[in-house]
Each structure stands twice: as C-alpha cells, then as structure tokens.
Amino acid sequence: MAETRRVYLDHAATTPVHPEVVKIMDHYMLEAFGNPSSIHSFGREARKGVEEAREQVAALMGATPNEIAFTSGGTEADNMAIQGVAHGRRDVGNHIITSTIEHHAVLHTCEHLEKAGYKVTYLPVDKYGMVDPDDVKKALTPQTILVTIMAANNEVGTIQPSAEIGRVVKEHGQAYYHIDGVQTYGNWPVNVDDLHADLFSASSHKIYGPKGTGALYIRKGIKLVPLVFGGSHERKRRPGTEGVPGIAGFGKAAEIARETLDQRIAHNTALRDRLISGLLAELDYTRLNGHPTQRLPNNANISVEFVEGESMLLNLDMKGIAASSGSACTSGSLEPSHVLLAMGLPHEIAHGSLRLTVGTDNTMDDIEDVIATLPDIVRRLRAMSPLYADKIKGHSAAPLTPAGEEHHHDV
Amino acid sequence: MYNDKVMEHFRNPKNVGEMTEPDGIGRVGNPTCGDIMQIAIKVKDDRIEDVKFQTFGCGAAIATSSMVTEMVKGKTLDEALHITNRSVAEELGGLPPNKLHCSNLAADALHEAIKDYQAKLGGSNGNGKDKPADGEEKDKHEGQDKHEGQDKHEGKDKPEGKDRPEGKDRPEGKDKH
Numbered sequence: 001m002a003e004t005r006r007v008y009l010d011h012a013a014t015t016p017v018h019p020e021v022v023k024i025m026d027h028y029m030l031e032a033f034g035n036p037s038s039i040h041s042f043g044r045e046a047r048k049g050v051e052e053a054r055e056q057v058a059a060l061m062g063a064t065p066n067e068i069a070f071t072s073g074g075t076e077a078d079n080m081a082i083q084g085v086a087h088g089r090r091d092v093g094n095h096i097i098t099s100t101i102e103h104h105a106v107l108h109t110c111e112h113l114e115k116a117g118y119k120v121t122y123l124p125v126d127k128y129g130m131v132d133p134d135d136v137k138k139a140l141t142p143q144t145i146l147v148t149i150m151a152a153n154n155e156v157g158t159i160q161p162s163a164e165i166g167r168v169v170k171e172h173g174q175a176y177y178h179i180d181g182v183q184t185y186g187n188w189p190v191n192v193d194d195l196h197a198d199l200f201s202a203s204s205h206k207i208y209g210p211k212g213t214g215a216l217y218i219r220k221g222i223k224l225v226p227l228v229f230g231g232s233h234e235r236k237r238r239p240g241t242e243g244v245p246g247i248a249g250f251g252k253a254a255e256i257a258r259e260t261l262d263q264r265i266a267h268n269t270a271l272r273d274r275l276i277s278g279l280l281a282e283l284d285y286t287r288l289n290g291h292p293t294q295r296l297p298n299n300a301n302i303s304v305e306f307v308e309g310e311s312m313l314l315n316l317d318m319k320g321i322a323a324s325s326g327s328a329c330t331s332g333s334l335e336p337s338h339v340l341l342a343m344g345l346p347h348e349i350a351h352g353s354l355r356l357t358v359g360t361d362n363t364m365d366d367i368e369d370v371i372a373t374l375p376d377i378v379r380r381l382r383a384m385s386p387l388y389a390d391k392i393k394g395h396s397a398a399p400l401t402p403a404g405e406e407h408h409h410d411v
Numbered sequence: 412m413y414n415d416k417v418m419e420h421f422r423n424p425k426n427v428g429e430m431t432e433p434d435g436i437g438r439v440g441n442p443t444c445g446d447i448m449q450i451a452i453k454v455k456d457d458r459i460e461d462v463k464f465q466t467f468g469c470g471a472a473i474a475t476s477s478m479v480t481e482m483v484k485g486k487t488l489d490e491a492l493h494i495t496n497r498s499v500a501e502e503l504g505g506l507p508p509n510k511l512h513c514s515n516l517a518a519d520a521l522h523e524a525i526k527d528y529q530a531k532l533g534g535s536n537g538n539g540k541d542k543p544a545d546g547e548e549k550d551k552h553e554g555q556d557k558h559e560g561q562d563k564h565e566g567k568d569k570p571e572g573k574d575r576p577e578g579k580d581r582p583e584g585k586d587k588h
C-alpha cells in the first residue's frame with residue numbers, strides 16, 4: 001500500500017516516544033549501563049538514573065519517591081496492587097469492589113481471585129460509563145479489603161469521580177483504595193492525596209515513554225504481598241534488576257508531562273472537540289459514546305450505526321489513519337467491548353464504535369483529514385449494509401436466520 | 412492480518428448491492444459476532460445467472476461475501492449448494508483462525524437464497540435436485556424463518572468437522588469463551 005501521510009489517532013493504545021526520552025534512554029544503555037546494585041561508578045550512575053526517575057514519576061502524582069515501585073507496566077502494577085492486597089489482607093476480609101468497565105488487567109485479576117475464594121462486587125455504570133460513589137458506599141462491608149476503580153476509562157474516556165469514591169471508601173470501613181490511573185496519569189491532573197488513593201497504577205507508554213515500564217504508587221504504611229520474590233530491589237516490593245533505560249525514560253516522560261500538562265490538555269481538548277463536533281455534523285445516525293464533558297481530553301469515541309467497526313478501521317488504515325474499535329469483530333474474543341455493553345449500548349451500536357484518541361503529535365490538519373475522510377468510508381460501507389438498506393426502506397431490522405455450518409450438513 | 416487476496420476483495424468487492432426482483436434471497440446472521448449477510452440470486456435454467464450481496468460485518472465477512480458471489484456466478488444450483496464455508500475461505504487463500512467463522516455467513520446466505528428460490532418454486536424438491544441435507548421445509552423467505560431446530564446459536568463450539576477435514580481452522584475462541 002502506497003502510504004502517503006499517516007495520521008496516528010490511537011494514543012490511548014500507546015504513544016510515540018518523546019525524542020528527549022529516547023536520548024536519556026540511550027545514555028542509560030550506552031554509557032551508564034551499570035547495574036544499579038553495583039558499587040562501582042557504572043552502578044552508581046545507573047542508580048542515580050533510577051532514583052531521579054522515581055522523583056519525577058512521584059512528582060507527577062503528588063507522591064514521595066519512596067512510595068513509588070517500578071513495574072513492567074500498568075498491567076503488572078494493577079496485579080501487584082490487587083493480588084498484593086488480597087493476599088496480604090486475607091485475615092481482614094475477602095471482599096473486593098470494582099466496576100464492570102475496568103481494564104482486563106483489573107477484571108481478569110479479580111476473576112482469578114474469585115476462583116481462589118474471594119468475593120468480588122462488579123459495580124455497574126450509568127449510560128455515560130460513570131460509577132456512582134453511592135453504589136460504592138452501599139457495596140462496602142466489614143469484609144471489604146479493597147476498592148479498585150479506574151480513574152478514567154480507556155475506551156470511552158469517561159473520567160470517574162475518583163476523589164468522591166476515595167472519600168466514601170475512607171469514611172466507611174477499612175478497605176484500601178486502588179486506582180488504575182493508566183489513562184489519566186500524564187494526561188490529566190493527578191494527586192494521590194486529593195484522590196484519597198492508597199495505591200495508584202501508571203504506565204509509561206501512554207505518556208510518550210517506552211513500553212514495558214510502569215509504576216505502582218504504594219502509600220506509606222500499606223503492606224502488599226509481592227507478586228515475585230528475589231533480591232531486595234524496589235524495597236523487596238518488586239525484585240529484579242531494575243530496567244534502568246525504561247525507568248529513566250519513564251521518568252523523563254513524567255517530567256515532560258508535568259512541565260507541559262496544561263498545554264497538553266489544552267491542545268488535546270481542542271483537537272478532540274473539533275473531531276467530535278466535526279464527525280457528528282458530517283455523519284447521520286452517529287452518536288458520542290462516553291460522557292459529554294467528564295471525559296479525557298484525548299478521547300473521542302463515536303458509534304456509527306449500520307457499519308461494523310473493523311471494516312471502518314481497515315478503510316481508515318488504507319487512508320493512513322490509525323484508530324481502534326470496540327466492535328466484536330475486532331476483539332479477538334468476538335464479543336463487543338465489555339465497556340460499551342456495560343453502558344447499556346445495544347450490540348449493534350457497540351458494533352459500529354470507533355475510538356479516536358489524539359496526542360501531542362497531532363495537528364488540527366490531522367483532525368480535518370479524518371473529518372474529510374470518514375464520511376466517504378461510512379457512505380461506502382453503508383451502501384453495502386443490509387441494515388442500512390432496511391433503514392432507508394423503513395423496515396425495522398428483519399429477523400434473522402442464524403448462520404453457522406453446524407446446522408447445515410454437507411451441502 | 413489478512414492476505415492480499417482478502418484485502419483486494421475487501422477493497423473492491425464484487426457484486427455488491429441490492430437486486431431488483433430477485434428469485435431468491437437468503438439472509439443470515441452470524442451467531443458468533445452478530446454480523447449479517449444477505450445474498451440475492453437470479454436463476455435461469457437452473458443456473459445462477461446473477462448474484463448480489465449486502466453485508467454488515469468485518470473485513471473477512473465482506474471479502475468472503477464477494478468471493479462467494481464470484482464463485483457461484485454461472486453455476487448450477489446443485490453446484491452452488493456444494494460450495495462450503497471452507498471452499499470459500501480456501502479460494503481466498505485462507506483467513507486468520509479467529510476469522511474463519513465469518514466465511515460461514517457467505518455459504519449459508521447463499522444456501523438460504525437457493526432454498527428460498529426452491530421454496531418459491533413451490534416444491535420441496537424443485538427440479539429434483541439434491542437439497543441440503545437438513546432438508547428443512549422453508550415456507551417463507553427473507554429471513555422470516557427463524558429456524559427452530561438449530562441446536563446452537565453460540566457458534567463457538569467447534570464445528571463437527573464436516574466440511575473441515577483438518578478441523579484446525581476454527582475460531583480460536585480466545586479468552587472470552
């Protein structure tokens with residue numbers, strides 16, 4: 001495929017690494033390559049890189065450096081928090097509260113714990129994908145050892161009332177409060193004290209840092225059983241020789257985010273707003289998914305009726321535009337996004353979902369490109385959609401014969 | 412993830428659109444992911460003279476729709492009834508494992524269209540041709556007919572290995588199932 005200009009609109013999936021981040025990583029690979037545990041100058045230089053990064057990562061969430069443990073990413077941070085609390089507080093209780101729209105790193109961890117005998121409450125969300133702090137209050141029991149609810153949803157961008165939830169948790173009982181902050185950290189102001197968080201997960205590759213690095217904030221005094229055992233790295237919370245280049249890169253990315261957060265938010269918001277209003281104006285039978293105002297500055301998620309998501313993505317990709325979808329056909333599991341379903345969207349609407357997430361490297365031209373490109377794609381796909389044909393003929397959806405070769409013998 | 416031939420059919424699908432006054436229409440839904448395909452045929456002298464499809468589905472679903480229409484054009488009804496999901500996928504040079512179920516739509520919609528045509532002819536045994544072995548009497552058309560006997564809608568269970576000798580090509584049913 002001849003590729004002309006490419007437009008990357010999938011920043012919620014991952015981001016390009018900032019050149020300054022690459023530079024510092026280079027330094028920690030080529031020059032200061034020592035093992036931070038070593039006593040010689042190579043080791044000391046590497047140690048300095050790790051500890052500087054710890055300060056930078058802590059500063060972006062209002063924490064102290066000692067409260068930061070580096071991990072292999074958001075997934076490990078989530079696991080470390082949830083499993084660590086579950087195993088560490090088994091004597092206190094066995095109940096965990098989470099929501100139905102969490103990332104799989106949280107949901108599958110909770111499901112795993114259920115098999116091990118823990119009780120998990122999955123709180124519902126409203127049509128915007130928002131958790132009600134009152135539901136948290138009602139779900140808390142003396143057995144509740146952990147409440148884990150994300151700060152903002154990665155698919156629809158809805159920002160949760162994390163501080164209110166934190167207040168509720170702290171006022172009613174003894175549960176620890178974990179926040180999967182992977183999507184807010186570096187994209188939205190975060191302060192662990194304001195949020196009443198005991199634990200907070202962050203990931204480097206969502207904020208223009210390298211992949212495979214993340215961090216878990218562990219409030220002073222909170223005890224976790226570690227996931228892995230080994231040396232005394234990361235104060236035994238996460239043994240293993242530190243991934244110095246990744247950690248140093250993550251630190252740099254956090255520092256850049258902190259210095260430029262206001263600009264970043266303003267930039268992303270302007271692009272996002274134009275994207276949403278432009279697409280909704282150009283396309284009929286299209287709606288916004290997620291909260292209209294309480295949403296991440298980088299997230300636009302729309303559903304285009306009568307069109308399936310993967311075929312939209314492939315067409316966009318052919319035009320050099322990278323996006324993602326919650327359609328069943330794109331999911332690998334062949335089920336529509338659990339987030340969209342939890343918000344009460346019918347399957348057909350989830351099917352036509354399209355997520356476009358902007359970043360610092362996008363320009364308004366990129367956005368205008370998409371607004372100019374998508375309507376043609378939608379027209380083309382609708383022209384071959386039997387559902388759209390029904391629609392314009394005024395039929396309601398015709399009943400279907402389920403397909404599947406199981407009931408047809410060797411024809 | 413898709414090979415060039417699949418992408419070519421996806422990019423430039425053949426025989427797409429609505430047909431005026433079709434002789435038979437088959438519409439099926441994919442129980443695995445919820446996608447929908449409709450095939451319309453015109454029949455002359457027991458041959459499929461024209462065929463058109465409309466599909467709401469993924470890249471594989473659109474490509475297999477296009478492929479099956481190319482495969483059956485000019486074929487006798489009997490020949491068309493012998494086209495299987497597998498042969499469509501093979502003709503495309505293969506599909507990713509978790510996309511094989513999409514080809515079900517294509518062959519099934521085609522077979523439904525033929526059955527619809529035969530039912531309209533007013534006989535169970537139109538032209539004395541072989542009928543699909545499930546031999547269901549179809550009393551109506553246009554997907555009105557929700558088949559009762561269909562033991563399964565989940566579609567995730569593995570095919571019984573009929574027209575899939577190696578049986579290796581079924582959806583992987585990743586995590587969720």
Ligand SMILES: Cc1ncc(COP(=O)(O)O)c(C=O)c1O
Pocket residue numbers: 012013072073074075076078103105150152153154180182183203204205212213214
């Ligand atoms: C909300 C949320 N949590 C966790 C993760 C996992 O992070 P990582 O990719 O660093 O493991 C992601 C990234 O996809 C995410 O969006």
Ligand code: FES
Pocket residue numbers: 328329330334441444445446468469470471472510512513
């Ligand atoms: S038709 Fe849905 S995955 Fe192919």
